[in-house]
Amino acid sequence: MTGYAINFNLRHKSIDCQEDLYLLELTRYIHLNPLRAGLVSDLEALGRYPWSGHSALTGQVERDWQDTGTI
Numbered sequence: 001m002t003g004y005a006i007n008f009n010l011r012h013k014s015i016d017c018q019e020d021l022y023l024l025e026l027t028r029y030i031h032l033n034p035l036r037a038g039l040v041s042d043l044e045a046l047g048r049y050p051w052s053g054h055s056a057l058t059g060q061v062e063r064d065w066q067d068t069g070t071i
Contacts, residue, residue: 027071031057 008014017023031054032046040046047055056066 024071027057 017026031052034040034049034052035043035046040049043054046052047058047060049055053063053066053068055061056063057068057071059068
């Protein structure tokens with residue numbers, strides 16, 4: 001499985017996320033995608049959007065399965 005993972009990452013230009021600042025920027029990018037794509041109209045609507053972790057990261061809802069402490 002390791003060989004497959006390495007090959008997949010090389011083919012799809014995957015990168016390691018080793019820096020804290022990059023991790024935060026990547027998290028913002030991922031969680032704000034529905035807003036940028038026009039799927040929601042504003043941050044308030046993003047907080048209610050069920051397919052984004054934004055509401056858990058901002059403390060609006062608590063999800064046992066979503067780790068927010070690291071971020």
